[in-house]
Amino acid sequence: MNDAIRKIVERIGPLDRSALAEARDRLDSLTKPPGSLGRLEDLAAQIYAVQGKSPIAADPALVVVAAGDHGVTARGVSPFPQEVTRQMVANFLSGGAAVSAMCREVGVDLMVVDAGCAGGEFAEHEKLLQAKIAEGAADISRGPAMNREQCARALALGAGMADRAQAGGVRSVALGEMGIGNTTSAAALYCALFGLDPREICGPGTGLDREGVALKARIVGEALEANAGAAASGDGFEILASLGGYEIAVLAGLALGAAANDLLVFVDGYIATAAFACAWRVKPEAKGYAIFAHTSAEPGHAKALEAMNAKPLLDLGMRLGEGTGAVLAIQLARQACAIFNNMATFEQAGVSGK
Amino acid sequence: MNDAIRKIVERIGPLDRSALAEARDRLDSLTKPPGSLGRLEDLAAQIYAVQGKSPIAADPALVVVAAGDHGVTARGVSPFPQEVTRQMVANFLSGGAAVSAMCREVGVDLMVVDAGCAGGEFAEHEKLLQAKIAEGAADISRGPAMNREQCARALALGAGMADRAQAGGVRSVALGEMGIGNTTSAAALYCALFGLDPREICGPGTGLDREGVALKARIVGEALEANAGAAASGDGFEILASLGGYEIAVLAGLALGAAANDLLVFVDGYIATAAFACAWRVKPEAKGYAIFAHTSAEPGHAKALEAMNAKPLLDLGMRLGEGTGAVLAIQLARQACAIFNNMATFEQAGVSGK
Numbered sequence: 001m002n003d004a005i006r007k008i009v010e011r012i013g014p015l016d017r018s019a020l021a022e023a024r025d026r027l028d029s030l031t032k033p034p035g036s037l038g039r040l041e042d043l044a045a046q047i048y049a050v051q052g053k054s055p056i057a058a059d060p061a062l063v064v065v066a067a068g069d070h071g072v073t074a075r076g077v078s079p080f081p082q083e084v085t086r087q088m089v090a091n092f093l094s095g096g097a098a099v100s101a102m103c104r105e106v107g108v109d110l111m112v113v114d115a116g117c118a119g120g121e122f123a124e125h126e127k128l129l130q131a132k133i134a135e136g137a138a139d140i141s142r143g144p145a146m147n148r149e150q151c152a153r154a155l156a157l158g159a160g161m162a163d164r165a166q167a168g169g170v171r172s173v174a175l176g177e178m179g180i181g182n183t184t185s186a187a188a189l190y191c192a193l194f195g196l197d198p199r200e201i202c203g204p205g206t207g208l209d210r211e212g213v214a215l216k217a218r219i220v221g222e223a224l225e226a227n228a229g230a231a232a233s234g235d236g237f238e239i240l241a242s243l244g245g246y247e248i249a250v251l252a253g254l255a256l257g258a259a260a261n262d263l264l265v266f267v268d269g270y271i272a273t274a275a276f277a278c279a280w281r282v283k284p285e286a287k288g289y290a291i292f293a294h295t296s297a298e299p300g301h302a303k304a305l306e307a308m309n310a311k312p313l314l315d316l317g318m319r320l321g322e323g324t325g326a327v328l329a330i331q332l333a334r335q336a337c338a339i340f341n342n343m344a345t346f347e348q349a350g351v352s353g354k
Numbered sequence: 355m356n357d358a359i360r361k362i363v364e365r366i367g368p369l370d371r372s373a374l375a376e377a378r379d380r381l382d383s384l385t386k387p388p389g390s391l392g393r394l395e396d397l398a399a400q401i402y403a404v405q406g407k408s409p410i411a412a413d414p415a416l417v418v419v420a421a422g423d424h425g426v427t428a429r430g431v432s433p434f435p436q437e438v439t440r441q442m443v444a445n446f447l448s449g450g451a452a453v454s455a456m457c458r459e460v461g462v463d464l465m466v467v468d469a470g471c472a473g474g475e476f477a478e479h480e481k482l483l484q485a486k487i488a489e490g491a492a493d494i495s496r497g498p499a500m501n502r503e504q505c506a507r508a509l510a511l512g513a514g515m516a517d518r519a520q521a522g523g524v525r526s527v528a529l530g531e532m533g534i535g536n537t538t539s540a541a542a543l544y545c546a547l548f549g550l551d552p553r554e555i556c557g558p559g560t561g562l563d564r565e566g567v568a569l570k571a572r573i574v575g576e577a578l579e580a581n582a583g584a585a586a587s588g589d590g591f592e593i594l595a596s597l598g599g600y601e602i603a604v605l606a607g608l609a610l611g612a613a614a615n616d617l618l619v620f621v622d623g624y625i626a627t628a629a630f631a632c633a634w635r636v637k638p639e640a641k642g643y644a645i646f647a648h649t650s651a652e653p654g655h656a657k658a659l660e661a662m663n664a665k666p667l668l669d670l671g672m673r674l675g676e677g678t679g680a681v682l683a684i685q686l687a688r689q690a691c692a693i694f695n696n697m698a699t700f701e702q703a704g705v706s707g708k
Contacts, residue, residue: 031445032452033434033560037678038651038671079708080387087705091385096698098386105692106685206387207708297392316667316686317392324391331460331685332670338459344450351441354433354561 001237001282002152005253008159011260015049015288023048023340030343031351039313043291043336050262050289051171055341058264058333061172062109062165063323064254065092065099066158068116068247069136070145070181072223077184077216079207082136085180086119092178092322093125099176099322106331108174110323113161115154116246131157137245140188140223144230144242151241151249158253159260166261173258174266174293174330175251175275176323180206184216186274187300188223188243192231193277194307198224201300203270205319236281244278251275256282259289264333266326269296269319273304280308293329294318355591355636356506359607362513365614369403369642377402377694384697385705393667397645397690404616404643405525409695412618412687415526416463416519417677418608419446419453420512422470422601423490424499424535426577431538431570433561436490439534440473446532446676447479453530453676460685462528464677467515469508470600485511491599494542494577498584498596505595505603512607513614520615527612528620528647528684529605529629530677534560537652538570540628542577542597544654546585547631548661552578555654557624559673590635598632605629610636613643618687620680623650623673627658634662647683648672 001009023045028034035041047056067089073082091097092112095104103110113129114122118136122128133153137145146154165173179185183205190201198220202213223243224231230242240249252275258265259279267276267290279286287308294314295302305312313332318325346353355363377399382388389395401410421443427436445451446466449458457464467483468476472490476482487507491499500508519527533539537559544555552574556567577597578585584596594603606629612619613633621630621644633640641662648668649656659666667686672679700707 030452031442031450032674036560036651036672036674037452038673040670040672081706084706087703088385091698091703091705094698094703095696096385096703098384098391098693098697101692101696102689104696105689206390297390313670315669316394318390318394319392320386320390328686328689331689332682335456335459335682335685338455339452342449342455342458343452344445344448349441349445349448349450351445352435352438 005152005155008256008260009283012283012285014285016052019049019052020045029345031346031349037339040336040339043333044340047264047333047337050264056337058172058330058337060170061174061330062111062170063099063103063174063176063327064161065110065112065176065178065323066115066247066250067112067178068245069118070179070185070245071136071139072141072184072219073181074139075141075219077219078180078205080180082118082180085117085178088178089114089117089122093127097322098320098324099327102324102327108327108330113250115157115250133246140185140243141219141226143226145244146241148241154246154249155253158250159257162254162257162261162263166263170263172264172266172330173254174323174326175254175268175272176326177247177251177271177321179245179247182245182271183298184220185243185245185248186271188220189239189274189278190300190304191220191224192239192243193281194304196303201303203299236278240278248275252278255279255286259286265290266329267292268323268326269294269321270298270301271321273301277304277308291329291333294325359506359509362610362614363637366637366639368639370406373403373406374399383699385700385703391693394690394693397687398694401618401687401691404618410691412526412684412691414524415528415684416465416524417453417457417528417530417681418515419464419466419530419532419677420469420601420604421466421532422599423472424533424539424599425490425493426495426538426573427535428493429495429573431573432534432559434534436472436534439471439532442532443468443471443476447481451676452674453678453681456678456681462681462684467604469511469604487600494539494597495573495580497580499598500595502595508600508603509607512604513611516608516611516615516617520617524617526618526620526684527608528677528680529608529622529626530680531601531605531625531675533599533601536599536625538574539597539599539602540625541654542574543593543628543632544658545574545578546593546597547635548658550657555657557653590632594632602629606632609633609640613640619644620683621646622677622680623648623675624652624655625675627655631658631662645683645687648679
């Protein structure tokens with residue numbers, strides 16, 4: 001970790017407990033039995049504690065889809081060929097991908113960042129940030145995904161996006177990703193961060209069969225051996241550099257930068273959570289800014305969330321990534337804000353209490 | 355059940371299996387691993403099967419909040435006084451209630467219907483349908499909530515709202531309710547419909563303590579004895595008339611009418627599900643049109659859902675009612691439609707398959 005990253009991390013403070021209590025008082029004054037809106041109330045209180053003032057807002061929200069390739073795909077860990085990463089970047093930009101359709105539906109901005117896709121530069125597009133650090137991460141089963149300088153650059157790239165988002169008035173960022181092979185990288189990160197076994201954390205990803213999952217678990221085991229020093233260090237940055245990937249490091253940087261800027265961080269599924277977990281290891285207080293969107297159908301995600309004591313909002317059997325679950329969570333957060341800001345109190349409405 | 359209701363029920367057909375299969379084919383052609391959007395894909399397929407054509411849509415959607423009082427409140431089953439039902443009707447209309455704020459946030463129409471509130475007529479309001487059948491349901495712990503003619507009128511009222519909604523271009527209705535004491539009525543309905551024990555189905559409602567819950571369970575037991583013939587009949591209409599309430603019967607009629615008109619039926623929480631369960635007992639095929647929004651924090655709701663093999667979308671610890679959970683489910687359904695209608699296929703996007 002370099003000084004620039006360290007400075008960002010130092011800006012992240014703990015959530016304001018007294019603001020949480022203030023929010024609870026406000027919520028209990030509204031025309032409903034106390035606590036009867038469940039997680040929506042928790043969400044409203046968290047958002048108030050992050051933003052420190054009323055009205056609270058999830059908008060404007062920005063979904064960042066970070067894309068990057070993975071050398072480990074050469075080992076056959078995904079049923080889809082590597083070129084799909086590039087093809088999907090084009091699909092995000094032309095609006096045909098799931099996350100594109102979902103963002104459009106609810107008026108959320110989408111930004112794609114090429115952090116490390118193979119195959120050279122893309123054509124220019126206003127929604128694409130071209131910031132390729134390398135033509136894909138190196139094969140983690142044989143050595144580190146990135147060197148430390150590359151990883152620091154990727155973190156700074158993400159953190160810089162958060163700074164610019166904040167300057168532009170954005171209140172929330174969502175972590176989305178695309179990268180053929182990146183469930184393998186995410187699984188390796190979980191094992192190293194939380195001491196989990198590859199066999200309990202590896203799943204079918206985009207659609208491996210049982211044999212494919214077993215192969216993936218073996219390769220994650222090889223990756224942990226090839227990067228044994230980093231894995232044993234317990235250090236978020238070292239683990240990220242060794243077992244992550246460019247898109248994952250960008251999202252970790254985005255999460256840290258967002259927390260430093262008092263933005264909400266919507267964490268999507270299996271891979272986005274792995275990126276967040278690296279940020280969390282670097283600075284546990286970042287969790288106060290995080291809203292965990294959903295539990296992925298990818299087995300192992302629930303275990304990783306549990307290791308951070310993170311309770312996602314949704315459990316819809318989704319396992320696409322891209323930030324699709326995060327968009328749904330943004331919709332829930334909007335309603336949490338609407339309740340907090342716009343409901344009448346018992347006194348205002350002349351409704352009798354208990 | 356009278357002939358008018360019987361005619362509505364006869365119009366409800368089973369979901370079109372071949373349309374479900376068609377929808378699956380379309381979903382599998384879109385740029386994502388098959389099935390990777392989980393429940394959103396199931397939802398899209400169900401909506402396509404209900405609507406029979408593309409593009410599919412949840413909108414325009416109408417949340418109906420049916421309000422009614424319950425004589426059983428005299429037995430001390432709610433910590434809130436009965437006048438809160440009326441006060442909340444005013445709050446729905448002036449926009450201060452949770453469901454009002456949530457509908458406004460996402461552009462969903464809200465309609466309130468006075469099916470049986472105590473305290474006389476309300477002032478006129480464009481969003482209020484005044485159709486009071488009685489000044490509250492009778493005390494179910496002493497006899498039937500309604501007579502059969504009153505229950506049939508309430509069903510017809512709800513079914514008529516569905517007819518008018520359909521004629522006005524609405525594609526979805528949501529079942530919302532307000533009625534102090536109505537968790538007691540809903541609990542009694544569940545016991546009668548599904549042979550459950552009052553002690554396993556009664557919960558704190560708006561905020562009873564342990565003693566209050568025990569009292570409520572005893573009173574539900576008394577209601578089942580006082581209406582033993584209806585409870586033993588297994589007949590959805592008889593059970594509804596004996597143990598329901600006006601707002602619950604209106605919602606049961608709305609569910610049947612909506613299904614008869616090929617509208618989606620968003621089923622909210624503990625009480626709305628009890629209303630739907632009566633409709634389901636009358637015509638099990640109505641379930642094909644139903645989208646179960648969430649599992650209530652009210653203990654017993656999960657058991658009742660299980661009895662219908664119904665799998666709600668959300669589990670957010672909510673227990674307010676009013677249709678609040680249903681509004682969130684409408685938001686999910688909109689995204690299911692967006693995916694189905696607007697995503698690119700692998701071919702269109704030039705993305706490689708497996």
